[in-house]
Amino acid sequence: MTTNTNTTAPTAKCARCGRILRSAASIARGKGAHCARLDRREAAAREAGFKDAAIDKALQLIADHGIVPVRGRRVFAVVSSDGTGRYLTAREACNCPAGLRARHACYHRAAAHMLAA
DSSP states (O other), X not given: OEEOSSSSSEEEEOXXXXXXXXXXXXXXXXXXXXXXXXXXXXXXXXXXXXXXXXHHHHHHHHHTTOEEEEETTTEEEEEOTTSSOEEEEOSSOBOSHHHHHTSSOOHHHHHHHHHHO
16 A cells, blocks of 8 residues: 555555545455456356366457347357357357367357356
8 A cells, every 4th residue: 555645645556457535335345346356256156167278269359249138148149259259058069160170169158167167
């Protein structure tokens, strides 16, 4: 926690993005609400056993708004990586080519896991 030179009020910065925190809950947590939500989503995906590369691609998919809920927070429509196709995904399964082979969990499922958390 540092003191702002312009005022006497103490300020705190988010440990993840560096923005100034204003609410008491955010200051106590050390992160803003958005960054805390991102951390919870990443933790849920890691606990489910997704690889780091899949988590990174899932975060990018979420940031690009390439995944939208179809039925609540259970089924999602996902844009393919080349942008021409569309798949349906859930936490348990995905109808993309990698999901149908089921050798590894695809990043679409990781994104669904993150949004459902």
